[in-house]
Amino acid sequence: MKLLRYGPKGQEKPGLVDAGGQIRDLSHHVPDIAGDVLSPAGLAAIAALDIASLPPVEGSPRIGPCVGRVGKFLCIGLNFADHARETGKEPPSEPVVFAKAVSAICGPNDDVEIPRGSDRTDWEVEMGVVIGSRAKYISEAEAMDHVAGFCLINDLSERRFQSERGGQWTKGKSHDTFGPIGPWLVTRDEIADVQDLDMWLDVDGERRQTGNTGTMIFGVAELVSYLSQFMTLEPGDVISSGTPPGVGLGMKPPTFLREGQVVRLGISGLGEQRQTMVQA
Structure with a gap:
């Protein structure tokens, strides 16, 4: 579904x-x-x-975030080896975990704000994992039984806030509108192999990111099990599982988003998003 x-x-x-x-x-x-x-x-x-x-919905309504009342918005950093290297870091030996504020969540096609004082707002196409049932100290073999489904996420970042404003990634990841999710949640039964989904992102019609979930360092089952060793995962929690190479930070020279630019992104089977950059 x-x-x-x-x-x-x-x-x-x-x-x-x-x-x-x-x-x-x-x-x-x-x-x-x-x-x-x-x-x-x-x-x-x-x-x-x-x-x-079921009653059909007429017209073309705004599509909101595909999950309501998200309790935790967890993210995995540097989960593609080539992305880690383009940012100047070595691939991690275990998952790098950080959180985005849930107030960053918005609809998949809502405008995205460039924060005041920002000069390094960046894009990241990612696959979201939506928890369906409570998970605590679960094994990797059990992990997928606790997953409701998957969705598309743009894990937007302000790189200067992330890396040069005190050492915590959260402040560079949590601006309002920095977490578009959707357009829909695709239930687990509809995805034949979650570790074989193509990913892409364009800025103003130019392809910037191309990847596949098969090249993740830590796969979905491993991530869900791993996180459950540190915290209880609850229904509706969202895990953003990492981005492939091609982010603005890794370009030569580094290139970041400006007001008026349009970002489009998608993952096979999970739909597409489109966002216009506006000034906060």
């Missing part, structure tokens, strides 16, 4: 994309794409509905 949330910011309703690409309203069956709705039982209940009987 492809689950999404649509409508004005803060008033999103739950929906489902049918086989013909039509958005169907789920609001009479579930309160949101969040919490226990993401559990195996919750997803099974949605899958059992007669999709054709």
Whole structure:
């Protein structure tokens, strides 16, 4: 299934994309794409509905973040060896973990703000992993049973804030709109091999990033198990799993986003995003 949330910011309703690409309203069956709705039982209940009987959503509504009430927005740094090297770092021996503020989350096609005082706002196409059931001290073999599905994420960064303003990555990762997620959450059963999905990102029509989830240093199951050793993962938590090479920081010379530029990105099976850069 492809689950999404649509409508004005803060008033999103739950929906489902049918086989013909039509958005169907789920609001009479579930309160949101969040919490226990993401559990195996919750997803099974949605899958059992007669999709054709769900009301179609007319027009072209705004698409919101595909997960509501996200508790934790966790990110994995330097998870592609060639990306690590382009930033001047060696590939890590275990996952590099940091957090984005959940207030950074926005819809997949919402405008992205360049922070005040920023001169190094950068792009990063990433695959998101959405937790569906509580996970604590789980093994790698158990990990995928706790995953509801996957989504597309642009893990935007302000590189100067990230690296030169006191040593913590979070402040360079958490500006409002620095976490577009969606357009939809694709449930686990629809993805044949999560470690074989093509990734891409364009800036003003020029290809900047090309990659595949198969070249991740730490795969999805390993990441979910690893994180569960340090914290309890709850339904609706989102893990952004790392970016392939081609970020602005790694270009020669380094190149960053400017007001008015348009970023498009996608991952096979997970949809596409489009954002226009605006000044905060």
